Amino acid sequence: MRDLLMLGIVLGALPFALRHTWIGILLWTWISIMNPHKLAWDFAQNAPWAAVVAGVTILSLFTTRDKLNMPWEPPVKVLFAFVIWMCVTTAFAFYPLISWEQLNKVLKIQLMTAIAFAALRERRHIELFVWVNAISIGFYGFKGGLFTIATGGASTVWGPPGGFIEGNNEIALALVVAIPLINYLRMVAVNRLIRIGLLALMVLSAVAAIGTQSRGAFLAMLAMGLVLLARSNRKVATGITVAIVAATIIAFMPNSWENRMSTIRTYEQDGSAMGRINAWGMTVNLANSRLSGGGFESYTPEIFSKFAANPSDVHVAHSIYFSVLGEHGYIGLLLFLLVWWLAFRTAGRIRRDALVREETKWIYYLAGMCQVSLVGYMVGGAFLSLAYFDLPYNILVILVVSSRWLQEKRWQTETQGVLGETAPKNQTRAAAIGKLQS
Known part of the structure; x- marks a missing residue:
């Protein structure tokens, strides 16, 4: 039944994707982020859904009547430069053929990212894109939260098989990044039941993130909480609310979770942590010796024997920063960091211009929540190899196309969102939200 449902959804949507590129982007995003086909049991599980949807979306570039225009914002230019540099480092990689396989995956993601930049123009496009990203990850937050509650936190939450977020640490970071997007949808929803449902989804996603027992996700959630607290004009009330919710969730978890989190303070006694530090040192030494780094898939005994302090302890970098450094050198790391710094600045400019x-x-609320998501990604990503994961690049897309929407003054003609006005009607409530996000 799940296989037939998957087949029906995709086949039913493909004709619309061929006519409208933005629909193809939504369909691709759903498949690439959520991996819904991995929830099937038969033929749908290993079918090339992403390739089919990507092919139709690319074909739609030549058949659509919708206006397509690339917004050449600074983060877009730097992202393209980063992609070009990755092609260069692959040409000079230690293992060019193996490196090319990973580059091929990255290029597919970045190609669809580029199409999304050009295709998402209207307010409904942006909002639907947010919904697809938030609910695709929120689905696993819903399942994982209920699973954590049902097992008393004794079992670990894992992501869907295949893709970037299969591991517990990876799905944890995805949930952390998605929670602010869900919060944005809750903030601007006019229907009370939708707001309650989204609030419940946020809580369950937070419970699921804790249930992954990921130390990186725990630190990322702390960082996001501090950002929200720093922005609030009602710091005492906000701080008390956050503390109560956090204390309730943590008190629910078993001693095994507390013991694992306590290793953050005693990392030198943890084999996994020391293995990561050894890998980080290897990437630094590698980047110091090679301008282009080692290329993708450089974590082999041969490379560790040349550049690692402990050659026998072979690990992947487990860090978006050190993985980029080792694979693409200091130039690659600089471009990578510049993308996200410019994305954060773009969000700040949107908030300043949209507030008036x-x-x-x-869009003011949306940019603010995107900033919180990026904080979660930059903190949690310090301990995970998710430098090429779709979701943060989708947040970049949201910010860039939102900036274009403002610059084109589209608010003069696009007053309705996906679910009606999708802005707080009650002025008191609107003012309260404005204070919270200022």
């Missing part, structure tokens, strides 16, 4: 009129308040 009521018609653009929705």
Whole structure:
């Protein structure tokens, strides 16, 4: 039944994707982020859904009547430069053929990212894109939260098989990044039941992230909480609320979770942590000796024997920063960091420009939550190899196309969102949210 449902959804959507590129982007994002086919049991599980949807979406570039235009914002230019540099480092990689296989995956993601930049223009496009990203990850937050509650936190939450977020640490970071997007949807929803449902989804996603027993996700959630607290004009009330929710969730978890989190302070006694530090040192030494780094898939005994302090302790970098450094050198790391710094600045500019009129308040809230998501990614990603994961690049897409929407003054003609006005009607409530996000 699941296989037939998957087949029906994709086949039913493909004709619309061929006519409208933005629909193809939504369909691709759903498949690449959520991996719904991995939840099937038969033929759908290993079918090339992403390739089919990507092919139709690319074909739609020549058949659609929708206006397509690449927004050449600074982060877009730097991202393209980063992609070009990855092609260069692959040419000079230690293992060019193996490195090319990983580059091929990255290029597919970045190609669809580029199409998303060009295709998502209207307010409904942006909002639907947010919904697809938030709910695709939120689905696993819903399942994982219920699973954690049902097992008393004794079992570990894992992601869907295959893809970037299969591991417990990876799905944890995805949940952390998605929670602010879910919160944005809750903030601007006009229907009370939708707001309650999204609030419940946020709580369950937080429980699921804790249930992964990921130390990186725990630190990322702390960092995001501090950002929200720093922005709030009601710091005492906000701090008390966050503390109560956090204490309730943590008190629910078993002693095994507390013992694992306590290793953050005693990392030198943890074999996994010391293995990561050894891998980080290897990437630094590698980057110091080679301008282009080692290329993708450089974590082999041969490379560790040349550049690691402990040659026998072979690990992947487990860090978005050190993995980029080792694979693409200091130039690659600089471009990578510049992308996200410019993304954060773009969000700040959107918030400043959107705050001045009521018609653009929705995008003000959206940019703020994207900033919180990026904080979670940059902190949690310090301990995970998710430098090429789709979700943060989708947040970059949201910010860039939102900036274009503002610059084109589209609020003058696009007053309705996906679910109606999708902006707080009650002025008191709107003012309260404005204070919270200022």
